[in-house]
């Protein structure tokens with residue numbers, strides 16, 4: 001019974017974790033230092049990124065690759081360093097960014 005409760009608890013934590021794909025996730029991973037929904041910072045806005053990748057059928061995969069491996073030359077001269085610590089959240093972040 002105890003194991004079942006622990007399992008249910010773990011599942012609910014996991015579920016709420018994926019529903020958490022939001023501004024909080026971007027803040028937690030340090031993305032908000034360089035990105036904002038609509039205010040230009042060091043990096044392009046989430047809106048610009050969503051607009052630029054809208055036509056890409058594999059947009060989410062493209063964004064995951066940019067997040068984990070870094071990106072450069074697509075928006076300007078400043079490159080984005082790889083965000084290795086965000087690897088576990090990259091898919092959720094990519095999905096959320098494309099909703100802008």
Ligand code: HEC
Pocket residue numbers: 026029030031032033034035042043044049052053062063066067071072073074075076077078079080081083086093097
């Ligand atoms: C040090 C500043 C910095 C941080 C921190 C940062 N970025 Fe970026 N990001 C940039 C810059 C600059 C670009 C534009 C690169 C280019 O011109 O190709 C960019 C581009 C991107 C792109 C566009 C990729 C594409 O192919 O269109 C995505 C998606 C992105 N960042 C997501 C994130 C996420 C998610 C995080 C947090 C895990 C993050 N960034 C953290 C600076 C940053």
